[in-house]
Ligand code: ADP
């Protein structure tokens with residue numbers, strides 16, 4: 001590990017760098033994340049990505065309001081999961097500028113692990129139960145107190161506009177590589193109208209907005225859900241997005257960037273377990289309309305991610321972390337394969353959702 005980084009991060013907690021250890025955690029696409037160990041104490045240290053999060057203080061403020069709300073619920077025995085909390089750093093701050101970059105420290109959730117691909121229905125059930133429990137614990141949270149950390153984050157119309165802009169500015173080689181994928185995405189814009197119609201009848205709730213599988217932690221002893229993490233995009237929205245992002249990241253047998261497209265298909269038993277886990281805490285709060293809207297989320301999210309990955313590919317990979325030149329294109333094609341598979345399985349998915 002780079003000793004300069006280790007010195008810098010140790011400084012955040014006034015620790016002697018010689019008695020700390022640092023390792024990189026690379027599962028997220030946005031922030032830079034490290035595990036900082038000091039004897040038996042462990043901390044998560046994150047450098048927030050200011051290209052993505054223009055106002056990091058607002059993100060921390062949102063997360064802390066949610067932390068407090070969940071804390072109160074936990075004290076009333078109404079929230080069974082662990083809570084990720086911001087830790088006060090050297091200057092008595094929750095967000096610290098070091099070399100002009102914003103850092104924060106979180107409590108490390110001990111005895112936990114995250115997954116990038118769901119291995120079995122029990123894992124899907126536990127993860128969906130966790131995200132459902134999280135949403136249900138926030139049903140009485142005042143959404144007006146949250147800052148909009150990213151404008152139009154799940155605005156499909158705007159995502160199509162960003163794709164169109166990227167096409168006009170892109171280099172020809174990259175544009176040619178994904179012309180067909182772009183054409184297909186643009187042919188699916190009718191979903192925008194479906195979304196507009198249905199959302200008129202839905203309640204605005206606190207959404208996590210990034211319910212992908214590696215944003216929750218399992219207990220390494222019981223393998224049950226332990227914590228919902230990565231609260232950076234919690235904002236007012238519709239639950240269909242959270243449900244859709246779970247379907248997108250739990251149900252395929254392949255990781256989001258796999259090029260093994262034949263295997264990018266919805267696994268029925270995983271979908272069943274997901275629905276059961278998510279609805280257990282939420283169904284009592286939901287109308288029939290809201291419950292049935294979730295299926296639209298399952299279509300919207302892989303399509304929206306294809307559009308976002310294609311946009312970033314055309315923009316020369318400025319948003320998502322990539323490990324190789326075609327990474328964003330591979331992700332986009334993977335998500336399109338998943339989207340098409342969902343379209344061909346819609347009817348049984350709807351039956352399971354509504355039974
Ligand atoms: P990003 O915003 O880049 O996705 P995350 O906040 O999701 O970053 O963190 C990346 C990974 O770090 C997670 O998938 C998880 O494996 C690990 N992680 C993050 N926060 C914690 C925590 N409080 N305790 C334990 N592991 C964590």
Ligand code: GN1
Nearest residue numbers: 027028029030031052210215230233
């Ligand atoms: C990003 O930060 P991470 O890796 O949990 C992205 C999500 C995407 C996801 C795709 C702030 O999530 O919106 O769905 O990648 N987060 C942001 O894997 O853009």
Ligand code: MG
Nearest residue numbers: 028214215230
């Ligand atoms: Mg994450």
